[in-house]
Amino acid sequence: MNLLFLNLGTQELIIILPLLVIFVYTLYHATANRNLSSNQRILWIVIILLTNILGWIAYWIIGKNGKAKARQ
Template sequence: MSILFIGMQEIIIFFALGSFLFFGYTIYHAVCNPYLNSNQKLLWIIIILFGSLIGWTLYWILGKRGQND
């Protein structure tokens, strides 16, 4: 018997959809971030696309606020 009548397929779909939405929001945030200049936006988009989960995490920890000049 599964917990709350949710099977493994539903759980996998839920996490896959959640990951996809978070990925899309991270890209959107990097593009619209006013604290980053054009070169930094491009660099962060490349890092997010090719870095997958590590890229997303790095962006939210390091790149969200840009550089403090």
């Protein structure tokens, strides 16, 4: 299979599709996570969008539990 208009072959799709699925799921999880405040949620979405794979890893390690609550 070769998608000529994207210049992608099967080998590239094997790499790109799982990364795309992880990216979309990470964004979904960050927006639907009830453990995060609205400000934390916005910050994580920006981090995920701007830093790509490093942002995804940081979210799953640090941010998914929302333990870092804002000081009152």
